[in-house]
Amino acid sequence: MLADVKQWLKEEPRQAATLGLSALALALSFCGVRFGPVDPAWLAVLLCGLPIVREGAEGLFTRFDIRADVLVSLALIAAVIIGEIFAAGEVAFIMQLGALLEARTVARARAGIERLVHLTPRTARRLAAGGTESVIPAEAVRVDDVLRVLPGETVPVDGVILTGQTAIDQSVMTGESLPVDKAPGDEVSSGTVNQFGAFDMRAVRVGEDSALQRMIRLVQSADAGKAKIVRLADRWATWIVLTALIAAVGTWIVTGEVLRAVTVLVVFCPCALVLATPTAIMAAIGNATRHGVLIKEGDALERLARVRTVAFDKTGTLTCGTPGVARIHSILPDLAPDELLRLTAAAEERSEHPLGKAIVRHFRESGQPAATAEDFRMLPGRGVSARVEGREVLAGNAALLAERGVSLPPELESAAQEARAEGQALVLAALDGKAAGFVALADDVRPTAGEALSGLQRCGVETVLLTGDSEAAAQAVARRLPVHEVRAHCLPEDKLQWIARREAAGQPVCMIGDGINDAPALKSALVGVAMGGVGSDIAVDAADMALVQDDIRELPHIFALARRMMRTIVCNLSFSLILNFAAIFLAMTGLLSPVSGALVHNAGSVLVIVNSALLLHWQARRSAQ
Template sequence: MLTGVRQWLREEPRQAAALGASALALTLSFLGVRIGWLDPAWLAVLLCGVPILREGAEGLFTRFDIRADVLVSLALVASVIIGEIFAAGEVAFIMQLGALLEERTVARARAGIERLVHLRPRTARRLAEDGAESVIPAEAVQAGDTLRVLPGETIPVDGLILSGQTAIDQSVMTGESLPVDKGPGDEVSSGTVNQFGAFDMRAVRVGEDSALQRMIRLVQSADAGKARIVRLADRWATWIVLTALLAAAGTWLVTGEALRAVTILVVFCPCALVLATPTAIMAAIGNATRHGVLVKEGDALERLARVRTVAFDKTGTLTFGTPGVVRVHSALPDLTPDELLRLTASAEQRSEHPLGKAIVRHFRATAAKAAPVEDFHMLPGRGVSARCDGRQVLAGNAALLSGHGISLPPELEAEARAALGQGQSLVYVALDGKAAGLVALADQLRPTAGQTLAGLRRCGVETVLLTGDSDAAAQSVARQLPLADVRAHCLPEDKLRWIRQQEAQGRPVCMIGDGINDAPALKTALVGVAMGGAGSDIAVEAADMALVQDDIRELPHIFALARRTMRTITCNLSFSMLLNFAAIFLAMGGLLSPVSGALVHNAGSVLVIVNSALLLHWQARDRG
């Protein structure tokens, strides 16, 4: 929070200085301080009010558009005419503060796109026909070129593997929690990361046609196509301005008293109307922050109140995004599952593969002692080989065992089919040249996921799963959670297409995700919510809200808070409108003077602020 404030101060020094000076001037005016005969609030009028007058004039005379700027401009002029300088400065300050916060939000959204652009690889290793290797700019790669990708490097373009075995981290594109083993003939995408073995590939889609470039364009188009909600005050401004002007002109013509006409312009001064929405939103944002939710867009809560469908990413959102051991199965009668786990974890101690690391992490939690390791070999794309306690251990995929001439017994094959059907990842184990068993791993579901989705359903919200994982992994989650629909194998454009289809049918969607691949969907959805702890920076930048501690339990409260906020805003607006029109009628009848009229509209502002402040500590009731 403090970092964001410091950045804002650096980027917008003049606006920050103007607001700071205006706030100080208004404080002095409120305390009754005067500089000679001059009211300090004049400084706020000049610094904050003049830009509003200019915007209002431009909108009225160049676009013929009567909005809140025109409304506020008239109130400023009327307040100055009757000497209510503090009221004029107060309204101008509030309007300028809100406008500046909006500008910062837009700038933050652009920063997210820039970070996504920076994911593009800068260089590529091109192989000549004689095998000579040269490093060239990534944009110089042509379709048909042969490229070499080393361990740890980002793949520069889309293509096909010609030779080599490896594992690719595809989370940037699909959100999959585990690297995917790849070999000759398999497709690879730009922006994904080569984890282990080196490989040669043929470039197929380059430049603007690559998968990463397509995703960047998706985020940019989603950002441009997401219309901002027009404030209720703006929607009503035309009618309020016309009503007040007609009332003032009519009163002047009928009574011949200019004072009554000026009083009408003062009492219709839209302080309460201007304060109705931002005070409620600010209080609700404070409430959300106390519950670990960072609200980045000022109108995000307004939009969230309209949502009736929530789409969840799986990996890192409903799950932790890290694999964990769920089952150890021994195929040898004289080998216990605990001993099989010990030997497997011992062999995997030096492995860099996420599955191997997960097995070691699980074994260490048992406090058992690992076996000494000798003759360790990492076999990219297949697994590991090592000697542990004098036994030769192979741990990896089925191709590793078959490559060593080891076949799986029928019982072990049946166990493997059952585990794969539940979306689990398998590490097969062989001891001394004989199949010994397997270790099954799966992404761990968050313990609060079921409670969260049940709470959303009680709020009248339908929950849907959109994941880049396999059908088996998606259905495994669906069996444990109350989901209305499940869609697997979703690339970023598939999520985007589904959201647009739903919103075209009049079903606003809230997207909740954590990965770079979720950024287009987070941008396109009416409301995007990112996992702020485990989520990528780009996902957080693309979203309207972020769960700071990744606590999805707070989602039902935030939905209920959004609807409560809209009810508070409606109440504030209705009250301020009734007060304004009642005061206009009293002023027309000569029952209010300019001074008493100013008191009435200030009282209305105070009541609106008090009503909004009740949102600060509002707590949704558990309707379960």
């Protein structure tokens, strides 16, 4: 948050100076400071109020668009006429602060798209007919060019592997937590990362046709097509303004007393109406912040109150996002699971593969004495081999064991199929040329996920799992959590289409995710919620909210808070309207003077603020219940 403030001060010095000076002037006015006959609040009226009056006049006279700006302009003029300078400056300051926050949100969204664009590879290694390698700009790659991708490099375009075996981190495109082994004939996508092992590939889709460029366009189109909710005050503005003006003019014509007409405009001065929504939103945002939820969009909670379907990404959202050992299975009578883990971890000690690293990490956490490996060999796309305490250890996939002449007995095949059905990745192990068992790895479900989804369902919200992972991995998670619907193998455009279909059917969607591949869906959904801790910067920028500590238990809290906030806003608006129209009637009959009218609308503003402030602690008590 401090970084955002510093960036704003650097980029928008004029707005910062305007709001700073206005806040200081209002503080001096509130404390009773005067510079001769001049109220310091005049500075806030001039700096913040004049732009509002100008915009309201332009909208009214050029587009006949009566919105909240017209309401506020009339409020400012009426307040100045009766000498309520502080009230005029206060309303103008609040409105300009809200406009600034909205502008900063738009800038953040644009920054998120720029970060996504920066993921696009800048160069590629092209192989000539004679085998000569040259580095060229990625945009110069043409279809059927042969490219080489080294370990740690990003795949420059979409293509097919010709030679070499490796594992690819596809989380950018699919969100999969585990790397995917690739061999000749397999497809690779631009933007994905080669984990280890060099390979040659043939370019198939280049430039604007590549997968990463398509996702960038998805984010941009989703951002452009996402409609903003019209503020309640804007919806009612036309009728309120016309009613007040007709009442003032009618009073003047009927009674012939200008004072009564001015009093009507004074009591109409909609301070309570203007404050009804922003004060409730500010209180709700403060409440959410205390619970580790950062609200980035001013109207995000207003939109969230309408949501009845929540779509979750799997990896990093409902799961922890990193592979962990889920099961150790030994088929040798004289080999305990702990011993199999010890030998396998020793063989994987120098492995670059994420699954091998996960096995080593799990073994170190167990506290067992480590073994030393010799003759270590990394076999890209298959696994590793090593000699551990005089025994030959193989650790990898079925292709590695078949290559070394190791057959898998039916018992091991059956157990392996069962583990794969649970969405687990397997590292098969062999000792001295004989199958020994396997280590199964999976992305663990977050301990708080069940509680979060159950809480959402109690709120009447349908929960859906949208993931780029396999059907088996998705169903394995769904069996452990209360999920209504599961959709696997979802690319970014698939998630976008699913959300579009739901919202076209009148079912607003909240999307919750953490990865770059979730950015289009987060931007397209009515409300996007990103995991602020493990989530990518692009996902956080695309979302309307962020869970700072990745605690999804707070989701039911936020849903209940949003609905309570909307009830508070409706209550505030209803009260302010009833008060205004009652005061207008009294002013028309001459029972209220301009001074007493000013007191009435100030009292209404205070009551609205007090009612909104109750939101600061309401949800904490509600959660406890």
